[in-house]
Amino acid sequence: MKAEDEQAFREFVTSQMGSLRKLAYMTCGDWHAAEDAVANALVKLYPRWRKLERPDLYAKTMVYRAAIDETRRPWRRERSAGDAMPEVALRDPAGMADERLRLKAALAAVPARQRAAVILRHYLGLSLEDTAGVLNCNVGTAKSQASRGLAKLRELLGAERIKLTGEPMEEWTNAVA
Structure with missing residues (x-):
């Protein structure tokens, strides 16, 4: 090269x-x-x-x-020593650690393809066409996967507690950091 x-x-x-x-x-x-x-x-x-x-x-x-x-x-199917350790937040006066854990758990409960569509569309802000390209599907499938993933997240988190719109979600950056 x-x-x-x-x-x-x-x-x-x-x-x-x-x-x-x-x-x-x-x-x-x-x-x-x-x-x-x-x-x-x-x-x-x-x-x-x-x-x-x-x-x-x-x-x-x-x-x-x-x-x-x-x-x-x-090897991923085995439990690691870290699985037994509790996740403890260090000095989080705003309670964001709890919200991050809630969001992480909710994302884990969303089926993988729907989770990927939500991440690509709403977290990374990719267009429908680019999301479809990454997922190797047509645009309609990417759109429906993202929609179903958002619906599942709304169900798991409760629509009143977190804003799940079609806009890229900048606050997710803090939720997974």
């Missing part, structure tokens, strides 16, 4: 790493598995870098699929 292509790839990874990690985490629900998924996707992306028209969309597709693959690995 040429030096300028390598530099462009590094800049891309630097600028996109945060959103790719969040997509992977929200897809699989585990930060360690999300890190592995992003790393695996970027390793596969590197040789194809020069040929891509939309590397951002391609990377999101690869990360989504890698995160799903991470949850299918047999």
Whole structure:
């Protein structure tokens, strides 16, 4: 690979790493598995870098699929020592930790494809066409998956407690951090 292509790839990874990690985490629900998924996707992306028209969309597709693959690995079915440890919030006067835990639990209860559609559309702010491209389906399917995912979240969280609209949800950034 040429030096300028390598530099462009590094800049891309630097600028996109945060959103790719969040997509992977929200897809699989585990930060360690999300890190592995992003790393695996970027390793596969590197040789194809020069040929891509939309590397951002391609990377999101690869990360989504890698995160799903991470949850299918047999070692993930075992309980880790961290599962027995309670999640304790350190100094959270606003009660946001409880809300983050509620949101995390609700997202985990949404079926994987619907969860991915909601994340792509409303958390990452992708268009319907881009969401359909990442999910490898038609636009109508992506739209219905996102709609059903939002409906499931509303049911689980209660519509009066959290705003679930068609707008990108900036407050989700704090909910999964």
